[in-house]
Amino acid sequence: MPNQTYVLTMARYNLWQNENLITAADTLSAAERVQDRGAFFGSINATFSHLYWGDMIWLSRFAGTPAPTVGIPQSTGLADDWQAFKADRKAFDQRILQWAHEVTPDWFQGDLSWFSGAIGRDVTKPKQMLVMQLFNHQTHHRGQIHAMLTAAGARPGDTDVPFMPDEYLTM
Template structure:
């Protein structure tokens, strides 16, 4: 992984989150928070989980770990969550734009939410953080398909074409 590749992932990630949130903003409050068969139980809870994961991982990357549980609900309403998502995405972009190759080539020692200490390649952990978002955005995509709001196309190719 190079700093340029990481910056592109961060920009794509921001675009995908904005695109997904735009679709979710069309839901009624009832549909947005409706309990549905899924790992986190609702669109709202799943979007919260994605934010929690980012705060945990990027806190570790920036040497200021967050003390959060993976099931924490940081925001009770869509508007607050959307504002926090945007701020987190801008944080991630800034982090990616300022990373050095030496950091990407290094390892990171961290303690996970279960209290276990690990040491893993930084580039793999960063890939994991972005893959985690993609995975759970896919779950929200599926949950949206159970509503009247059509799920948006989130493939990276759509992002790249939007940049032209």
């Protein structure tokens, strides 16, 4: 089950992969990034945006960081300014990594309760499950982004955890 070692590894992987995919996305034009490509959230930009939104929601629940002020339907608009998004995403990935360094073993015990706008009701689930959701949600949407980037002619780098460069393993 998840523990600090798991969240540190996944936070490092998150940072690496966001940099990987953003670098590949930078090879496309703005029009190519916002083109509807048939993914759940439509475009590369919109999917990056929703992923960022989801990370902010989960970290607000885990660490008390500010939550986004919009819901899922508006979650696709956070990357409209590509340059600002890149800076915000990088800073937030560092915040996730900081949380991973600071989380204590006892944090993983017990449940977390919140109101879910997605299903319109209060929810209580084990923290260990929810921390897996944070990182699984990232992987799911980054997979969509990777597929859209590849279809658009961009070439992201490696994505496998064992191939994470050493520089990320010590962050």
